[in-house]
Amino acid sequence: MNLIDVYIQEVTRRLPEKNRADIALELQSTIEDMLPDGYGEEDVKSVLQKMGNPAVLASGYRDQPMHLIGPRYFDVYTSLLKMVLPIAGLVAFIAVIAEYINGVNGAEAIINVVLDIIGLGVWRILEVVIQTFFWFTVVFAVIERVDKDKDNQPLSTALKKWTPEDLKNITYIPKKKVISKFEVFFGLLWTAIWASLYFFAYQLIGIYESGEDGLTLVAPAFNQEILFQYWPIVAVLIAFEIALTLYKFIKGQWTRKLAILNSIHEFIATVILSYILLTPNILTPEFINYKTGFENLDTWFIEVIIIIFAIAAVINIIDGFRKARLFVK
Numbered sequence: 370m371n372l373i374d375v376y377i378q379e380v381t382r383r384l385p386e387k388n389r390a391d392i393a394l395e396l397q398s399t400i401e402d403m404l405p406d407g408y409g410e411e412d413v414k415s416v417l418q419k420m421g422n423p424a425v426l427a428s429g430y431r432d433q434p435m436h437l438i439g440p441r442y443f444d445v446y447t448s449l450l451k452m453v454l455p456i457a458g459l460v461a462f463i464a465v466i467a468e469y470i471n472g473v474n475g476a477e478a479i480i481n482v483v484l485d486i487i488g489l490g491v492w493r494i495l496e497v498v499i500q501t502f503f504w505f506t507v508v509f510a511v512i513e514r515v516d517k518d519k520d521n522q523p524l525s526t527a528l529k530k531w532t533p534e535d536l537k538n539i540t541y542i543p544k545k546k547v548i549s550k551f552e553v554f555f556g557l558l559w560t561a562i563w564a565s566l567y568f569f570a571y572q573l574i575g576i577y578e579s580g581e582d583g584l585t586l587v588a589p590a591f592n593q594e595i596l597f598q599y600w601p602i603v604a605v606l607i608a609f610e611i612a613l614t615l616y617k618f619i620k621g622q623w624t625r626k627l628a629i630l631n632s633i634h635e636f637i638a639t640v641i642l643s644y645i646l647l648t649p650n651i652l653t654p655e656f657i658n659y660k661t662g663f664e665n666l667d668t669w670f671i672e673v674i675i676i677i678f679a680i681a682a683v684i685n686i687i688d689g690f691r692k693a694r695l696f697v698k
Contacts, residue, residue, distance in 0.1 A: 372413050373400055379423035384430055392430055396420075437510050446509045453505065454498055455554050461497040463561040465490040542622040546692050556614040564607050570596055576659050588655040590670075599645050606641055609634060623692035631689040635682035642678055646671045 377396045381389040403416045420426060438446050466486055566573055571593035578587045613634050620627055645651065652670070 372410070372417060373397070376400075376417050376420070376423060380427045380430075383424060383427035388430070437506065437513070439513055441516070442509055442513055446505075450502070450505055451550070454501060455550055457497050457501045458494040459554055459557050461493045462490045462558065465493050466561050466565050546622040548617045548621055548623060550618075553614055553618045556617070557611065560607060560610050560614070564603075567596060567603060568600070571653075575653075575656055588659040589653050590656045592651055592653050595648055595651050596645065599641075602641055606638060609637070623689060625690075625693045628686075628689040628693035632686045635686050639675075639679050639682045643675050646675060 377393050377400075380396060381393050384392060400416055400420065403419070404412055570591040571589045572586070574591060575586050575589040578585055613630055616630070617627065
């Protein structure tokens with residue numbers, strides 16, 4: 370077997386048909402110039418080793434990378450992907466909650482609703498994440514091949530070459546002040562959950578009994594008509610909460626200003642919740658009169674909810690100021 374011919378074949382078969390003959394002659398000449406007089410098989414192997422992998426050599430002739438996303442764009446690609454994928458997944462899950470809750474009937478058990486939402490939500494998140502990942506990768510793969518710059522130095526997120534001047538635009542964030550993407554994701558998810566529970570409380574919250582078809586809602590806890598009276602205030606609170614969560618995402622760290630805004634949100638949310646829950650007849654007669662074995666259910670049930678939310682709000686406020694006041698030593 371002529372190793373030189375095989376090597377040249379391995380290079381040229383990866384090239385366009387019209388260029389193969391010329392490149393084959395060029396390679397043949399180059400290899401022969403590198404070989405000593407009266408060369409043997411070991412000499413050929415040594416020269417071919419210096420020439421390198423045929424696939425790599427062919428890639429150089431084609432002026433195309435052998436990778437999907439190369440080092441030049443890889444950091445930008447991964448940074449943007451880490452930011453886009455959680456947002457896409459969260460939007461998909463919120464859409465599932467809104468879509469499913471609209472079709473819930475009053476007799477369906479909350480456990481079944483939760484399991485169905487989780488099952489469908491996980492599937493929808495996977496679907497959206499896979500599609501987002503695919504198209505995101507396709508876009509960067511195209512950019513990689515269109516860009517004719519030979520410099521493989523990684524670019525910044527601004528798609529420019531890195532310089533020490535870039536450091537001036539980056540704020541150092543102590544580890545304990547960082548607002549993680551998980552915290553932002555959980556914040557938006559919690560907003561979607563409690564908003565769904567509020568607008569569909571009559572169908573989801575109450576006393577359930579076990580039957581042949583599983584758990585059945587027999588005594589809804591809250592009067593939905595009364596809850597709907599406050600929907601404009603609740604809608605403003607939801608918008609404020611979403612805006613605050615997005616502001617956390619943009620800032621990326623706890624600051625005094627953010628801690629103050631967080632405190633205002635917690636205070637307003639607790640006041641609104643308490644005001645709504647203390648509205649007369651907020652609880653349904655079916656819930657109050659249901660034989661639970663507890664006396665004065667309509668009184669202590671509301672008090673317990675308000676106390677729990679108030680304690681959670683205080684803890685959240687204290688935690689925000691604690692993180693905001695951390696200084697780098």
